[in-house]
Amino acid sequence: MSEQEQEQKQEYAFHPADLIEYAMDKPIGAARAALTVALENSDVDHEVIIGELSGNMELNQRLLKKLTGALRKNAKKIIGELPERIQSLQLERDLGL
Template identity: 80%
Template structure:
């Protein structure tokens, strides 16, 4: 890869948390799409996170801020930053319960 191609690639560095933050104040469809893409390589399934967002919008904003913070720390390992309920649901999903 040429130096110019490498520079161009660096300019477009994608971070999953950026996508989640962008979608936070958008309609739920955009948020769902962002979560599917943003959590693609994470250790928490996007469906668990989407289900958690079915409640109070104020709580959702706090939850999404916590999620984006976890993604910024390590986009592949966010389970330890999630609430106990999310951790439990992910373990159940991993075990096929």
């Protein structure tokens, strides 16, 4: 097999944080879709994060940067790396409140 064929066979290793980073400066619809996919197997529901996104892009960028950092550490257990407000909202959701 040629070197070119080997390179073509190498697949990109998708990381959920990559998707969030890609959508950070895109319209909210893209961010919602990215969050839905990226948080599918994590301990935080995508609706909790989407609910926290505001009209303030600077705040959104900070939250999404924390989220991508947490995903890169451990894509399944991110809650401990997020702001306390997100942790509280997720706990309420888990308890059905």
